[in-house]
Amino acid sequence: MTSWIQADDTLYLWMVVVLVTAITITIEQKWKWGARISSCVMCIAGGMILANLKIIPFTSPVYDSIENILLLLAIPLLLFKSDIRKIYKSSGTTFLIFNNCAVGAFLASCLLPLIFRNVDNIAKFSAMYSAAAVGGTVNAVAVTQIFDVPTDMLNGLGLVGNFTVAMIVFFFGQFCRTRFFRTKFNHPHIDEYEQELAKGGNPYGTTEAAMYWKSKGISLKDIAQAMAITFFIVSVSQLISGAINANSSNFIIKQLFGSVYLVMTLLTIIVATVFPKFMSNVKGSDELGNIMLLMWFVTIGCSANLVQIIQYGGLIICAFCIVFSVMCLLVFSIGKIFKFDLEEMMVGIIAAIGGPPTAAALSISMGKKKMVVPGVLVGLYGYIIGNYIGVLIGNIFGA
16 A cells, blocks of 8 residues: 655655654643653654555655755754864763773674574674664665675664664653652753753743743844855765765775765864854754754654564564663763763763764753764764674674
């Protein structure tokens, strides 16, 4: 049975994606229960419901356009105020935390062939999953090609991965509000955010999201400058990464500069550091970037076919629970000993499991704006080392 709106109904699909995004933002800012769930989780759920009710298709060129264009534009927009001199002091431990996450993913992935030893191709699956847990889908695809992982496993990982990311975003959003975590760990970013809200007052009982995203006097010039700068940065990044991949550069150079995400992050940070006053005065970049991220989250939900998830998801969900549990146990234990901040640990974990966009979205949705840059940077670092961890796991267990 085909969907009511077809994959090539471009205008109607754009309407649905934008409508879902606008509705979830409104719910998040109007009702406290919506703020607790967060707009990014609601966007994923909205896309999933509409796709599985056959209202919209599971795949479409529209979704590809959002991923290939809007997602790329969103990341520089969220980094406009990322003066590296200002964030250096507060972001150093995020890199260390992410490496702990990578160690946790490696150790947990070593358990999978032992726990599920009767499952066919479990060594190949473990190699693929460890690469994805540290890097992302691009790493999973690369390891799949190296070890000839069955296509069904890769498809199942892509589908169930949407749910696992949504689960982490939701539960971490609740963790930072619980008394247990607030008494056990430092949380300076949350404190600063709440102090800002307290200074501004909340006479009408609006949610924290509504207070954070309140009107900031954005002008037409601001929007024009923000769009022009981010398009320029992404375009130049595409040229550089394309040129690096097209020539005979060595493997390390291609890993560092062959990814458009790495290049555009580097360029944006350079511009923001060299011209901090100008970039910080361009209003509206956070709002535009966040809307684009939420639209991408809608398309993530659209790709979640429940029938295929039920068919292939059992092993993947179990693997996620094991890897995520080991990751959290290792990170929170070390964090307790060395007094790491709660926000840095949560962003480090989500950057590993969900990648740079999800780390940015989690930081924004919970008011930890200063964690956007560290989260994106360590998430991109995960793209670099993910393949190596996957190959190592595959070789250890004879994939």
